[in-house]
Amino acid sequence: MAEPVLSVKNLTVQFPTRRGVLTAVDDISFDIMAGEVLGVVGESGAGKSMTGAAVIGLIEPPGRISGGEIRLKGERIDNIAPDAMRAIRGRRIGMIFQDPLTSLNPLYRISQQIIETIRTHLHVGEAEARKRAIKLLDDVGIPDAARRIDDYPHQFSGGMRQRVVIALALCAEPDLVIADEPTTALDVSVQAQIIDVMKELCRERNAAIMLVTHDMGVIAETADRVAVMYAGRLAEIGPVRDVIKNAFHPYTQGLMGSIPSLTTDLDRLLQIPGSMPRLSAIPKGCPFNPRCPKVFDRCRIERPDADPVAPDRRVACWLYPEVTPA
Amino acid sequence: MLAFILRRLAQSVIVMLVVALIAFMVFRYVGDPIASMVGVDTRLEDQEIMRDRLGLNDPFYVQFGRFIGNAVRGEFGISYRLQQPVSQLILERLPATIELAFASALIALVFGVGLGVFTALKRGSWLSGFIMSASLVGVSLPTFLIGIGLIYIFAVELQWLPSFGRGQTVDLGFWRTGLLTESGLRSLILPAITLSLFQLTLIMRLVRAEMLEVMRTEYIRFARARGLSQRAIHFGHALKNTLVPVITITGLQLGSVIAFAIVTETVFQWPGVGSLFINSVQVVDVPVMAAYLMFIALVFVVINLLVDILYYVVDPRLRVDAAGGAK
Ligand SMILES: Nc1ncnc2c1ncn2[C@@H]1O[C@H](COP(=O)(O)OP(=O)(O)OP(=O)(O)O)[C@@H](O)[C@H]1O
Ligand code: SF4
Ligand SMILES: [Mg+2]
Numbered sequence: 001m002a003e004p005v006l007s008v009k010n011l012t013v014q015f016p017t018r019r020g021v022l023t024a025v026d027d028i029s030f031d032i033m034a035g036e037v038l039g040v041v042g043e044s045g046a047g048k049s050m051t052g053a054a055v056i057g058l059i060e061p062p063g064r065i066s067g068g069e070i071r072l073k074g075e076r077i078d079n080i081a082p083d084a085m086r087a088i089r090g091r092r093i094g095m096i097f098q099d100p101l102t103s104l105n106p107l108y109r110i111s112q113q114i115i116e117t118i119r120t121h122l123h124v125g126e127a128e129a130r131k132r133a134i135k136l137l138d139d140v141g142i143p144d145a146a147r148r149i150d151d152y153p154h155q156f157s158g159g160m161r162q163r164v165v166i167a168l169a170l171c172a173e174p175d176l177v178i179a180d181e182p183t184t185a186l187d188v189s190v191q192a193q194i195i196d197v198m199k200e201l202c203r204e205r206n207a208a209i210m211l212v213t214h215d216m217g218v219i220a221e222t223a224d225r226v227a228v229m230y231a232g233r234l235a236e237i238g239p240v241r242d243v244i245k246n247a248f249h250p251y252t253q254g255l256m257g258s259i260p261s262l263t264t265d266l267d268r269l270l271q272i273p274g275s276m277p278r279l280s281a282i283p284k285g286c287p288f289n290p291r292c293p294k295v296f297d298r299c300r301i302e303r304p305d306a307d308p309v310a311p312d313r314r315v316a317c318w319l320y321p322e323v324t325p326a
Numbered sequence: 327m328l329a330f331i332l333r334r335l336a337q338s339v340i341v342m343l344v345v346a347l348i349a350f351m352v353f354r355y356v357g358d359p360i361a362s363m364v365g366v367d368t369r370l371e372d373q374e375i376m377r378d379r380l381g382l383n384d385p386f387y388v389q390f391g392r393f394i395g396n397a398v399r400g401e402f403g404i405s406y407r408l409q410q411p412v413s414q415l416i417l418e419r420l421p422a423t424i425e426l427a428f429a430s431a432l433i434a435l436v437f438g439v440g441l442g443v444f445t446a447l448k449r450g451s452w453l454s455g456f457i458m459s460a461s462l463v464g465v466s467l468p469t470f471l472i473g474i475g476l477i478y479i480f481a482v483e484l485q486w487l488p489s490f491g492r493g494q495t496v497d498l499g500f501w502r503t504g505l506l507t508e509s510g511l512r513s514l515i516l517p518a519i520t521l522s523l524f525q526l527t528l529i530m531r532l533v534r535a536e537m538l539e540v541m542r543t544e545y546i547r548f549a550r551a552r553g554l555s556q557r558a559i560h561f562g563h564a565l566k567n568t569l570v571p572v573i574t575i576t577g578l579q580l581g582s583v584i585a586f587a588i589v590t591e592t593v594f595q596w597p598g599v600g601s602l603f604i605n606s607v608q609v610v611d612v613p614v615m616a617a618y619l620m621f622i623a624l625v626f627v628v629i630n631l632l633v634d635i636l637y638y639v640v641d642p643r644l645r646v647d648a649a650g651g652a653k
Contacts (some may be wrong), residue, residue, distance in 0.1 A: 056551055058547065058550055058551060086553050086555070086556075087553065088553070089550065089551055089552065089553035090551065090552035090553030090554070091553055094551075095548070095551035095552075097544055097547065097548055097551070099544060102543065102544035102545060103544050103545055103548040104545055104548070105545040105549065105563050105566075105567070106545070106567070106641075106642070106643060107566050107567055107570070107640070107641065107642065108563070108566075116554065116558065116562075117552045117553075117554065120552070120553055120554055120555065120558070121553060152642040152643070154642070154643050165548070168548075168552060169551075169552075172553075
């Protein structure tokens with residue numbers, strides 16, 4: 001089997017606070033293969049962004065990775081020197097943030113921002129970098145790129161700015177792109193286009209994508225596999241078709257109710273009452289147990305890990321016995 | 327751009343007219359101009375004739391119009407105290423004040439921005455903490471105390487620097503400068519530091535606050551995610567955004583440096599317009615007072631105008647807004 005582009009093992013991210021240590025990401029493991037799109041879903045505060053920030057090494061202190069390891073094409077990157085990590089950011093891992101209106105520096109021309117990024121990572125001259133920048137803008141679908149490149153961010157619409165952000169994330173041809181809710185801040189009418197552009201460009205470059213979103217619809221259409229997070233933990237992970245058709249984890253079953261276009265089946269539009277616990281008050285046992293319709297005694301005492309239960313599927317739920325792969 | 331400048335110019339003219347009105351009221355109604363010009367033994371009839379000849383019996387608006395006309399030509403009458411044209415007095419003393427003001431503005435700007443950036447980036451280090459506490463002293467101590475303190479330490483005790491005056495100056499014809507002689511430069515140090523301290527701490531705290539604010543923005547995070555070097559992020563992206571608001575404040579501060587120079591000039595017996603003003607107030611030398619008022623207003627208005635234009639050059643978003651959103 002080929003080596004994964006990204007391999008995260010038992011990742012734990014913690015914040016020391018005055019009222020004790022909060023665990024924002026709790027013992028998460030997953031892989032992403034080259035050219036693959038991994039969707040990451042979960043309610044607000046589930047730890048999706050924090051996982052992405054950990055991978056690219058941008059967790060704000062006092063938060064820190066307190067356990068586990070992150071490997072990029074086999075090399076550990078969670079414990080390397082800041083300078084070495086800086087050389088990876090933007091070069092081998094690209095990042096796309098949620099809000100294109102605030103991701104770009106308002107005082108710099110688009111050309112300056114792209115060229116400086118290209119020249120930080122690749123040994124090319126100013127003229128060559130500019131040529132590449134225009135080509136990139138053209139690729140992400142900015143009309144008349146050669147002329148628009150010297151405009152300032154505020155001269156572009158939200159959708160166009162997100163295209164610029166995508167161009168910036170891709171300008172050194174990274175192996176992995178982390179897109180943290182790349183369309184949430186955009187007009188609904190352009191969301192699909194942006195996702196398409198991003199996916200297409202990554203496919204051409206054989207880059208893997210970690211796509212964080214609230215939108216199960218986007219996952220269903222875009223991702224190859226999906227990871228469902230709950231209260232900092234991985235609830236379920238597996239191929240997107242299988243998970244949608246046949247969700248194992250009771251929480252995932254509830255989430256599936258939020259894909260209006262794919263499920264017409266009314267009895268699957270299951271509601272989940274209650275809300276995700278705060279980090280300071282995660283219940284003992286399975287973190288989902290107070291809201292789980294199928295809760296039983298063991299759930300309140302022992303915490304389930306995301307263990308394999310079927311080929312390429314892992315679920316953190318006591319309802320499913322672990323299957324050791326042969 | 328042109329429309330923007332014209333609009334600002336129009337605003338400036340209005341401000342100047344208002345100040346002129348105030349200056350005129352001071353000029354005309356504080357004390358009696360005739361009484362100040364003639365001896366006590368002049369007969370009342372003669373005073374009346376003079377009054378007529380000087381136009382002091384004309385209607386208010388005629389007199390105000392004449393005042394403005396003269397002011398535009400730089401004529402503010404004759405100083406009662408020194409019996410010289412006021413404009414000449416001010417021009418003679420202007421270089422001293424301007425050199426002092428620019429020297430201290432330069433100190434304030436360089437150290438203010440430098441220390442502001444340092445304390446923002448090295449937040450939490452003991453040196454930053456120390457600088458921040460020291461800056462509190464800087465804002466809270468009155469200027470004259472700082473000046474006297476510096477004189478005591480560096481002029482009286484250590485005897486390194488002169489405590490008063492401007493040292494030797496060189497006359498360039500239109501400008502009498504103290505920047506070309508060693509004694510001139512040495513004399514400049516203490517007053518320039520004294521005058522700069524308040525603005526320095528102000529700029530430093532402003533830069534620090536802005537910088538911390540900017541460092542939290544998404545575009546700085548994104549710049550990090552793009553793998554840019556620490557230097558490019560701090561001194562390119564962050565500092566440039568920090569300076570946008572700092573320019574305004576600093577520019578306006580230059581105006582107040584010139585105005586605040588009064589105290590420093592008095593403490594150091596610096597022969598500038600500020601000390602001219604103080605000496606004039608003591609003897610109610612009204613023409614000088616009125617002219618000084620106009621002069622300070624002009625300084626503020628001109629600086630304001632320059633700051634606006636600079637702001638406009640630095641921040642591309644303003645250019646579009648001012649052009650009605652058109653690209
Ligand atoms: N500085 C901090 N100190 C303590 N806790 C923090 C800090 N920053 C984030 N957290 C917590 O970490 C948890 C994970 O946050 P994260 O941003 O990863 O959630 P998310 O899944 O991306 O949510 P959203 O969908 O709202 O973006 C949240 O519960 C949040 O409150
Ligand atoms: S472990 Fe128990 S509480 Fe948790 S999801 Fe499974 S059934 Fe529900
Ligand atoms: Mg998030």
